[in-house]
Amino acid sequence: NAGVTQTPKFQVLKTGQSMTLQCAQDMNHEYMSWYRQDPGMGLRLIHYSVGAGITDQGEVPNGYNVSRSTTEDFPLRLLSAAPSQTSVYFCASSRGTGGSGNTIYFGEGSWLTVV
């Protein structure tokens, strides 16, 4: 049981380049989300999805796109990387949108540096 799998684990980008962070879960969870973690700021929600074909913006969506064509996959796209997007990115999934009984599972993180 792989849980939540993120790739790549480490990536260095040049300013202006685009890339996609991959996230896959094998638990048939409806709810998936992307967070970025920055020192002193905790984790901030970028985008989330409550099911295939349904996505919405979180707290800090600018510069990122997402899509949810299948239940299993929730890729995060950086369209034109900026140094401000240097961060650690976490994908998460849960059975529901959060609430009683719903445990949230996190991937191992993707360390992204934009130079």
Place this chain on the structure above:
Amino acid sequence: AQSVSQHNHHVILSEAASLELGCNYSYGGTVNLFWYVQYPGQHLQLLLKYFSGDPLVKGIKGFEAEFIKSKFSFNLRKPSVQWSDTAEYFCAVILPFSGGYNKLIFGAGTRLAVHP
């Protein structure tokens, strides 16, 4: 605005000292509460969670937390810390978000350093 506040950004303790990390949230409705731990170079791990029932919740590795609704608090405690507890600790709350969905909101984190 809905938020989660962790009072201490850095805590330094000696082994065997007692630990209490504060967490307050600003939302008047029903909440689900979590504490996560992140060891150096690793991903987030769930320490404990509160959904309902007994407000004193016991988690892994000897940690516990108490939900006090009147104080909007969910403080994390451990009677005797070990060097291996050195990590960053995040309080998190599930709060309503737009469109009728919920989101998991994190505090800024507390870095705990335990000296032998």
